[in-house]
Structures are given as structure tokens and as C-alpha cells.
Amino acid sequence: MLSRVAENLYWMARYLERAEDTARLVSVNSHLLLDLPHQTALGWSTLIDITGSDETFAVLHDRRNEKNVVHFLCVERENPGSILSSLAGARENLRTTRDVVSREIWEQINEMYLEVRDQAEHGLAPRRRDGFLKRLIRGCQTLTGLIEGTLSHSAARTFIEIGRHLERADMTTRILDVRSGNLLPKDPEELRPFENLQWMSVLKSLTAYQMYRQQVRLRVRGPDVLRFLLQDQHFPRAVARSLEALAWELQSLPRHDRALAAAALVRADVLEADMQALARSPDELHAFIDELQIGFNTLHEAIATAYFARLEDTPRGLVPAEEDDEEAD
Amino acid sequence: MSLIDWQNYRSKGFYDELLAAPGQPRPAARELCDILAGFTPQDLSERKAAAEIAIQTMGITFTVYSEGSMIDRAWPFDIVPRIIPADEWRRTEAGLKQRVEALNLFIDDLYHDQRIVRDKVLPAEVLAQSVNFRPQCRGIDPPHHVWAHICGSDLVRDADGTLYVLEDNLRVPSGVSYMLENRNVTKRVLPEVFATGRILPVDDYCAQLYDMLASLSPRPHDEPQVVVLTPGIYNSAYYEHAYLAQQMGVELVQGSDLVVDDDDIVYMRTIEGLTRVDVIYRRIDDLFLDPEVFNPESTLGVAGLMRAWRAGKVALANAPGAGVADDKVVYAFVPKIIRYYLDQEAILPNVPSYLCMFEKDRRYVLDHLDELVVKPANESGGYGMLIGPRATPTQRAEFAERIQADPRNYMAQPTLNLSTAPTLCDGHAEPRHVDLRPFILSGTDIQVTTGGLTRVALVKDSLVVNSSQGGGSKDTWIVETDGE
Known part of the structure; x- marks a missing residue:
């Protein structure tokens, strides 16, 4: 398989997962805020932090209010992480390689993109927002189903799965990072109101609430939620589970040693972490998640180097090495 | 009651491919015409709908630009096939083989000794x-001495019923995928x-193209890439590029997928690493x-590709420079070219042509602009032409100036x-x-498609068959007759 095709499929899957997770984030936040008495402390601001888009947002908007944040995350063209941009990215990546996937997959992505684009033009009224987000999440799930049901287990599918699992692991840690940063008590003795409710919202952002209840059977508490979303071996959006699925896919590819090692390393980090300690200290948790993000990045670089034809892959004579300068005329 | 009434079908002043006269199908078309005449209006609309559905589900498209974005349009297709009797086709096929053989000898000569110029058959x-003409190609010996491996004439x-060659496309002729898909649709x-x-x-x-x-391949003993x-x-x-790659089971690559190393070998970047490429269509x-x-700004190509080709490490089809024979002025010399290299008379006639570079011809062209079609030497796709009888006096005057400014670049033919x-x-059959x-x-031997792509001007009285300008296409049948 051509490196370009593999890279396009990988990014298509990452963009789709990003669109879906962003939709989940906005949807759950809307519900959470309806339950909380004051909308001031958390409000919508955290979503900008979660998605790491402080700077982009600041350029486009003054206030982090509901209208601005929702617009920014859902349909802002200038935000490369918005749902609209993510779908556009997925569509662009597939457009040049659509011959390798089944026709239905292309049509589904195309339809979703066109719907979101139309929505962008008409504006996102709060009353219609919920239906819009639900349709979008459902659309992404339809795609996952189409890939499962219509795409052969070939290299094309492998790169789609790898992209999806890596993005999913990444988005899950992002959600944990900022949400829990707000939730974890600075002073462990202090009992904060609505804490339980907010941890539930973390679970719900990831459609993890039911699965958590089945597995944990206790009231929702910080350390347990962290353990579930980071270390659970069965829940599909848990970080450890995503990384395991990714490693399994990598094994079917040639020259997978470095990427597989990078995946194993970051997975070991997750599994060996002390959840009690992390749950006690917001700073420690934040540092830990930063470490994971670096691990994901190393993993991405290892995949890109092995398969997407970086400079290291090009023949010796073509690498523009600095020391060759004197020979150039 | 059928909507197709051959008695009332009139193609006045033109040769019709299916009917010799109203109510009189040509022998090879008799069965088809009978079946079509037997169709009820409902039959007909069902068949037409079936064709549209087939085209949609098979995803046969062509790409057009509209308002800055790219649109895939369904391929416009007419369900009534065009029929050519097999005996006429065999003669045509022989004529095409003769023509392409001579053209390849001609191109090879131009990049070597240029005997045809020295012998004053082709004016210097x-x-x-x-x-x-690409000076960079001089002295190169491509495999089998063939330069134009794929030609679309x-x-x-x-x-009067005579088939003429209007032009030879020797650069990157397209349309063959539609020819193949048209047949698939018609079968349904x-x-x-x-x-x-x-x-x-x-x-x-x-399969023939792949072989x-x-x-x-420069490495005949290994399985070529x-x-x-x-x-x-x-x-x-693009549809055709993807189609041909898929049908041949080979990779569809872009320039950025390929790289040429210091050893002059072309590689493609794959998930397995760099893989050597032997032949590039x-x-x-x-x-x-x-x-x-060539163009240093080009991002479509591959840096070093010509180096690799000249070193014989990769084959390019068609060979660079083959387009020298795809020139409407060179076209006028093809009968002489055939005579010069093959010592044969051309089996397929050229359309009579006037070359504006010759004073006598130029004067005739300028005096008869209202009767002639004037074409620039090196445009394709019907661009930059003057159709004299349909042009305004201002357009004709404008063209006259262009011809005088650059006579070598223009030739003219009767309409x-x-x-x-x-x-x-x-729902009715009308002549188009x-x-x-x-x-x-052309490789070790020469093969011609059975028939070809028939393009049809769907607009009444129009002569423009290009799909981007209201043209469509038909399936083309070569039919055995019993010598009637």
C-alpha cells in the first residue's frame, strides 16, 4: 500500500474520532450545566481548555460564553479542531483515496459534512443543538459500522483502526485532564458539592456511565472513575483498551517494531500509574496526563516514520543533510 | 405502440450510421432496429432508467469544475448503440495499425537522424x-523503439460514407474507460x-494494456512493478486513471509518491518502505x-524522472516527446510519412488540410474563412478553433490576424x-x-480496440462531442454480418 494512501486513511479516522468526541463533549456539557446551580465557575470555559484551543479561541472571540464556545467547537471554520473542520479534514483525506474504501463510506462522510456545513450557515439554536449533536454522533457510529461491515481486513482497514484508537486515547485523556483538574479537591478533607454529579458528567462525555456502573457497582468517586477511564481493559474508550487495540492492529503491519514499542511503553505507563495518588493531587494528575500526551506523540511519530515516508525513509542521496552544503553549486 | 418509428427518422444530408434511408436499417443494424421499434414507450423508459441506475451504481463519472469546486457528474450516455459492420472495421483497424506504426518510426527518426527532414519530406x-519536440529526448532508444504506446485517433x-482520420492523440489520450463501461451498461x-x-x-x-x-520493463526477468x-x-x-489502475491491479500514484535516487532508480513510497518502479503509465x-x-514549478511530476528514463532504469508510456507527432500541422504530412517509412499508401484518408505556413494555402484559407474550420497546431479538446460557417464576421477578422501573425501555428480543413x-x-429517436x-x-506488436469510444453531440445540430460541453457517448458495436 502506498504511504500516501495509508496516511490519508489514518488521518481520516483521527478526524472522525475527533469530530465524534467533540460532539460528545458539547452534548454532555449542555446537560451538566442544566443540573448545576451556578453556571459561573465551570460554565463553558473548560471546553476550550480541554480541546487545547485557548489561543485560537482568543483570536476569534472575547468571551467564553455558551454561544461563542458552542459555535467555536461545532461549526467554526477557523478552528481546526471544530466538528466542521474535523469532518472537512476527514472528507479531504478520503477524497484522494476513496477508491480503496467502499462507496457507502465515502457517501456517509460526505453527507455528514454537508449537513454540518448547512447547519453552520443556519446557526445553532440551543433548541436544535441536541438533535444536531445526536445525529452527528450517530453518523460517526454508522461509519464505524460501515467500516466494520464493508471493508476487508487489509492494510487500509488497519490504518483506519490505528488512527481511530490513537485519537480516542488522546481525547479521553484530554477530557480527564481538564475536567478532573476542576474536580479534584485541593484539600482532600473538603467536600465539594455536586462533585458526584460532575464525575458522572465525565463518564457521560464518553458514554461510559452505564458500563462503569456495571463494572464498579459503587457510587461514582474520583479515583474509581480515573481507574475506569485510564486502566479498564474492557471499555472501548478506556485509554489502556484503546492502546491494546492499536497494538493488535500494528502487529499485522511490516516493520512495526518501533511503533509497537512506543505503544507498549505508553500503555505500561497507564497501567502502572497509582490511581489513588493521582486522584489526591490535581498537579500530579496533570503532569501524568502531559506525560501520556508526549507518549501519544512519540507513538504517532513512530507510526509516521515507519509508514508515511518521512525523510528517514528516502534514499540516502536525497536527504538534504547540512554537511553536504559545500558540495552544492 | 412504439415511440421509435424508423419510417419517420430522417437524417437529411448526412450519412446515418444505422439507417440507409427512412425505414431502411443497414444490414448490421437490422436486428437492433427491429427490437427498438418493438419497444413500447414503457419498455423504452424502463431501459433508459436502467441505464441511468447502472451508471450511478457503477459510479461512472467525469469531473467538471463549477464555481471553484469539483463536481463528479454522471457520465451522459445514450442507450442506442452505434454499429459498424465487421468487414468495414477490419479495414479501419488495418489502417490504424499502419498509421501508428509509421508515426512511431517518424518520432524515433526525429529524435535520431532526422532522415525525413534531410530527405525534404518534412520541411525543416x-x-x-x-x-x-523535446530536445532532451534526442538519442534515446525506448524499448521496441516505440514512443507512442497508447494512441487515440x-x-x-x-x-459520402468515407471514414477520415481527424487527429491522432499521442500524448495522454483519454476515454477508453468509458468505452469499456459503456459496454457493461449496454449489456445490462x-x-x-x-x-x-x-x-x-x-x-x-x-489485460492487453498491462501486458x-x-x-x-527494464528488468524483464522479474515481475515488473x-x-x-x-x-x-x-x-x-481522474475517474479513468483510477479505473485503469484498478482493472490492471496496479497502484495509482501521484508525483509525491515517487522518488528518484542517485542511482537513477524510481521508487514509490509504500508502507513496506521504498519499492522499485519499472514502468510508469x-x-x-x-x-x-x-x-x-521541464517546468520547475511543477508539483505534479517527479524530480529526476527524465534522468531515470534516459538511463533506461524506468519505462515511461507514452515516452516523453511523443507529442511531436500530435500536431495538427504534422498531421497533414501523415500520408507522406506513411509512404516514406512504410512505402505504402495510407489506408485511412486524412481530412484535406491547408497549411497556413505555405503561402498558397494561406491565401486560400484567408479567402475562404467562412467555409473552413481553422485549428491551432497544438491545442487539444477543441479549444482555440474557428468554425468558419458559424462564426461572426468579427471573429473571422480576428482569426485572420492571428493566422497572419503566426502562420505555422494554423491549419484549416473544410467543414x-x-x-x-x-x-x-x-423518447423519440433523432439523428445526432x-x-x-x-x-x-503499440509494444512488441500493435493492437486496436474493437471499435472505440463513440461520442455524440446531444444538442440538436451541434458538432461538439466533448463531454464537458454537452456531449455524451454511445456503446460501439462491431457486428459480424453474413456478407449481405
Whole structure:
């Protein structure tokens, strides 16, 4: 398989997962805020932090209010992480390689993109927002189903799965990072109101609430939620589970040693972490998640180097090495 | 009651491909005409709908630009096939083989000794002013001495029934995928006619194309790595590039997928690492092939590709420089070229042509602009032409100036009365003008497609068959007759 095709499929899957997770984030936040008495402390601001888009947002908007944040995350063209941009990215990546996937997959992505684009033009009224987000999440799930049901287990599918699992692991840690940063008590003795409710919202952002209840059977508490979303071996959006699925896919590819090692390393980090300690200290948790993000990045670089034809892959004579300068005329 | 009434079908002043006269189908078309005449209006609309659904589900599209974005349009297709009797086709096929053989000898000569110029058969100034002559190709010996491996020649039929060659496309001719898909659609739509078994099959093309490309490999003992090089999805023929790659089972690559190393070998970047490429069926024009040699701005090509080709490490089809014979002025010399290299008379006639570079011809052209079609030497796709009888006096005056400013660049031909074929229009059969593009493959031997792509001007009285300008296409049947 051509490196370009593999890279396009990988990014298509990452963009789709990003669109879906962003939709989940906005949807759950809307519900959470309806339950909380004051909308001031958390409000919508955290979503900008979660998605790491402080700077982009600041350029486009003054206030982090509901209208601005929702617009920014859902349909802002200038935000490369918005749902609209993510779908556009997925569509662009597939457009040049659509011959390798089944026709239905292309049509589904195309339809979703066109719907979101139309929505962008008409504006996102709060009353219609919920239906819009639900349709979008459902659309992404339809795609996952189409890939499962219509795409052969070939290299094309492998790169789609790898992209999806890596993005999913990444988005899950992002959600944990900022949400829990707000939730974890600075002073462990202090009992904060609505804490339980907010941890539930973390679970719900990831459609993890039911699965958590089945597995944990206790009231929702910080350390347990962290353990579930980071270390659970069965829940599909848990970080450890995503990384395991990714490693399994990598094994079917040639020259997978470095990427597989990078995946194993970051997975070991997750599994060996002390959840009690992390749950006690917001700073420690934040540092830990930063470490994971670096691990994901190393993993991405290892995949890109092995398969997407970086400079290291090009023949010796073509690498523009600095020391060759004197020979150039 | 059928909507198709051959008694009332009149193609006045033109040769019709299916009917000799109202109510009189030609022998090869008799069965088809009978079946169509037996269709009820409902039959007809069902068949038409079946064709549309087939085209949609098979995803047969062509790409057009509209308001800055790219649109895939369904391929416009007419269900009534165009029929050519097999005996006429055999003669045509022989003529095409003769023509392409001579053209390849001609190109090879131009890049070596230029005997034809020294012997004054081709005026030196024609070569001197050719925009498609590539000095970088001099002295190269491509495999089998073939330069134009894939040729698409356009044939038109005049009112007297003679088939003429209108032009030879030797650069990157397109349309063959539509020829193949048209047959697939027709098989679904009119299966009963195929039951007679007299329609010759067309589906061998992709296998022949692959074998021909593989025969060019610089490593004849290994399984050759063949690729199709496309400029990308924004190219109007992208559908065809993807189709041919898929049918041959080879990779569809873009310039950025390929890399040439210091050893002059071409590699493609795959998930397995760098893989050597032996043969490139390139669908990119010469000038974009290699920024090291041609247009340095080109991002479509591959730096070093010409180096690799000259070193014989990779085969390019068509070879760079083959377009020198794809020039409407050179075209006028083809009968002489055939005589010069093969010592034969041309089997297929050229359309009579006036070359504005010769004073006598130029004077005639300027005096008869209202009767002639004037063409620039090196445009394709029907661009930059003057259709004299349909032009305004201002347009003609403007063209006269252009001709005088650059006579070598213009040639003129009488307006032909292009033949017609019955075409469904609102459920009725009406005559519409058609042409024919057969494809000729040259490797160790020469092969011609069975028939070719018939393009039809769907607009009444129009002569423009290009799909981007309201043209459509038909399936083309070569039919065995019993010598009637």
C-alpha cells in the first residue's frame, strides 16, 4: 500500500474520532450545566481548555460564553479542531483515496459534512443543538459500522483502526485532564458539592456511565472513575483498551517494531500509574496526563516514520543533510 | 405502440450510421432496429432508467469544475448503440495499425537522424517550430523503439460514407474507460440483442494494456512493478486513471509518491518502505513530468524522472516527446510519412488540410474563412478553433490576424458533414452527430480496440462531442454480418 494512501486513511479516522468526541463533549456539557446551580465557575470555559484551543479561541472571540464556545467547537471554520473542520479534514483525506474504501463510506462522510456545513450557515439554536449533536454522533457510529461491515481486513482497514484508537486515547485523556483538574479537591478533607454529579458528567462525555456502573457497582468517586477511564481493559474508550487495540492492529503491519514499542511503553505507563495518588493531587494528575500526551506523540511519530515516508525513509542521496552544503553549486 | 418509428427518422444530408434511408436499417443494424421499434414507450423508459441506475451504481463519472469546486457528474450516455459492420472495421483497424506504426518510426527518426527532414519530406521549419519536440529526448532508444504506446485517433465520417482520420492523440489520450463501461451498461440494458452473438467483445483492453506496459520493463526477468501516474483528483480524467489502475491491479500514484535516487532508480513510497518502479503509465503532460528538466514549478511530476528514463532504469508510456507527432500541422504530412517509412499508401484518408505556413494555402484559407474550420497546431479538446460557417464576421477578422501573425501555428480543413446516429431524445429517436475514438496499443506488436469510444453531440445540430460541453457517448458495436 502506498504511504500516501495509508496516511490519508489514518488521518481520516483521527478526524472522525475527533469530530465524534467533540460532539460528545458539547452534548454532555449542555446537560451538566442544566443540573448545576451556578453556571459561573465551570460554565463553558473548560471546553476550550480541554480541546487545547485557548489561543485560537482568543483570536476569534472575547468571551467564553455558551454561544461563542458552542459555535467555536461545532461549526467554526477557523478552528481546526471544530466538528466542521474535523469532518472537512476527514472528507479531504478520503477524497484522494476513496477508491480503496467502499462507496457507502465515502457517501456517509460526505453527507455528514454537508449537513454540518448547512447547519453552520443556519446557526445553532440551543433548541436544535441536541438533535444536531445526536445525529452527528450517530453518523460517526454508522461509519464505524460501515467500516466494520464493508471493508476487508487489509492494510487500509488497519490504518483506519490505528488512527481511530490513537485519537480516542488522546481525547479521553484530554477530557480527564481538564475536567478532573476542576474536580479534584485541593484539600482532600473538603467536600465539594455536586462533585458526584460532575464525575458522572465525565463518564457521560464518553458514554461510559452505564458500563462503569456495571463494572464498579459503587457510587461514582474520583479515583474509581480515573481507574475506569485510564486502566479498564474492557471499555472501548478506556485509554489502556484503546492502546491494546492499536497494538493488535500494528502487529499485522511490516516493520512495526518501533511503533509497537512506543505503544507498549505508553500503555505500561497507564497501567502502572497509582490511581489513588493521582486522584489526591490535581498537579500530579496533570503532569501524568502531559506525560501520556508526549507518549501519544512519540507513538504517532513512530507510526509516521515507519509508514508515511518521512525523510528517514528516502534514499540516502536525497536527504538534504547540512554537511553536504559545500558540495552544492 | 412504439415511440421509435424508423419510417419517420430522417437524417437529411448526412450519412446515418444505422439507417440507409427512412425505414431502411443497414444490414448490421437490422436486428437492433427491429427490437427498438418493438419497444413500447414503457419498455423504452424502463431501459433508459436502467441505464441511468447502472451508471450511478457503477459510479461512472467525469469531473467538471463549477464555481471553484469539483463536481463528479454522471457520465451522459445514450442507450442506442452505434454499429459498424465487421468487414468495414477490419479495414479501419488495418489502417490504424499502419498509421501508428509509421508515426512511431517518424518520432524515433526525429529524435535520431532526422532522415525525413534531410530527405525534404518534412520541411525543416515544421520541426523547428514544433512546440512538442523535446530536445532532451534526442538519442534515446525506448524499448521496441516505440514512443507512442497508447494512441487515440479520432475518426469521423463524411456525407459520402468515407471514414477520415481527424487527429491522432499521442500524448495522454483519454476515454477508453468509458468505452469499456459503456459496454457493461449496454449489456445490462439490452441483453436480448447480445444473445445473437454477433457483437464482438471489447473487454480485453486492460489485460492487453498491462501486458504491453509490462513488456517495457527494464528488468524483464522479474515481475515488473507497473504504476499509473495521475495528476490527482482534480483532473477531469481522474475517474479513468483510477479505473485503469484498478482493472490492471496496479497502484495509482501521484508525483509525491515517487522518488528518484542517485542511482537513477524510481521508487514509490509504500508502507513496506521504498519499492522499485519499472514502468510508469503516466497521465501527466510532458512539461509537468520532471521539474529538473521541464517546468520547475511543477508539483505534479517527479524530480529526476527524465534522468531515470534516459538511463533506461524506468519505462515511461507514452515516452516523453511523443507529442511531436500530435500536431495538427504534422498531421497533414501523415500520408507522406506513411509512404516514406512504410512505402505504402495510407489506408485511412486524412481530412484535406491547408497549411497556413505555405503561402498558397494561406491565401486560400484567408479567402475562404467562412467555409473552413481553422485549428491551432497544438491545442487539444477543441479549444482555440474557428468554425468558419458559424462564426461572426468579427471573429473571422480576428482569426485572420492571428493566422497572419503566426502562420505555422494554423491549419484549416473544410467543414465536414459529420455522420449521425439515432439518439433517444424525449423518447423519440433523432439523428445526432457522432465521432469515434479507437485506441491503439503499440509494444512488441500493435493492437486496436474493437471499435472505440463513440461520442455524440446531444444538442440538436451541434458538432461538439466533448463531454464537458454537452456531449455524451454511445456503446460501439462491431457486428459480424453474413456478407449481405
